Amino acid sequence: MPELPEVETTRLGISPWIVGKKIKKVIIRERRFRWKIQDDLEKKLEGKKIQSIKRRAKYLIFDTDYGSAIIHLGMSGNLRIIKDTESPNKHDHVDFLFNNGMGLRLHDPRRFGSLLWTKDVSSHFLFLKLGVEPLSKDFTETYLNLKAKKRRIPIKQFIMNAHIVVGIGNIYASESLFHAGINPKTQTGRISKKRFSILVKSIKNVLESAIKAGGTTLRNYYKTDGDPGYFKQYLYVYGRKGKPCHICKRKISSITIGQRSTFYCKNCQH
């Protein structure tokens, strides 16, 4: 499901409801996720107050007085604010209930997501090898140019590699490359610094616009208030195989790169 904009939209949606709130009870109906939820996670969280919700890559980090919960939404996960009297539906695997009668519900049909607990986020194995945040000032053409040297992989795989830059998934990789006019198959090491500059701007633009629109809803992603994200209407290539390019009217092509479907315009991207 979610790429960076959807995770960020989720963070923005739930923060006002739960930052500063004390966790009264944690209900876990299903522990089998990407990693099994540890047996005493309820005990770790109950009674603690949520100090802040941060995001690193596509991970949401719930800092408490002592220790943090880390949530990843995988392909199909979402988080929603509920009243603690709302009965669970299928795949509503975890509830965090607060003192004020509200709760946070984790729903994830495919269970590729995760819910982990750590005393120290900065030393957690998930965060050790991550690349830069695309919306930070560290993400520049100079950085990409440095990392790109002699790399022969297609540029699309390169920008989807979380060791290089985090948060860019299959939708926004295709979209960013379209706006930058770069063919997704182009060998990374053969792209000029000038073109990297354009690519960096495109990525930041696409991600920021998608956050403003509340993310992209294709099937089962919904914002925390239950509404869909509206960025789908701004997609230029993703999911548009055979449809006319919004710029040149020629048909959008679809190929596979790194076992992932990839969309681009043969006429606009070189």
Add this chain to the structure above:
DNA sequence: CTACGTACCTGCCAGC
């Protein structure tokens, strides 16, 4: 480093 495959899951859709 690269390419490729495996694994973890459920749901949906097209085609027969």
Add this chain to the structure above:
DNA sequence: TGCTGGCAGGTACGTA
């Protein structure tokens, strides 16, 4: 109508 295969927004890991 029902079955089957393929595909889906992610990512860690293993092998050559």
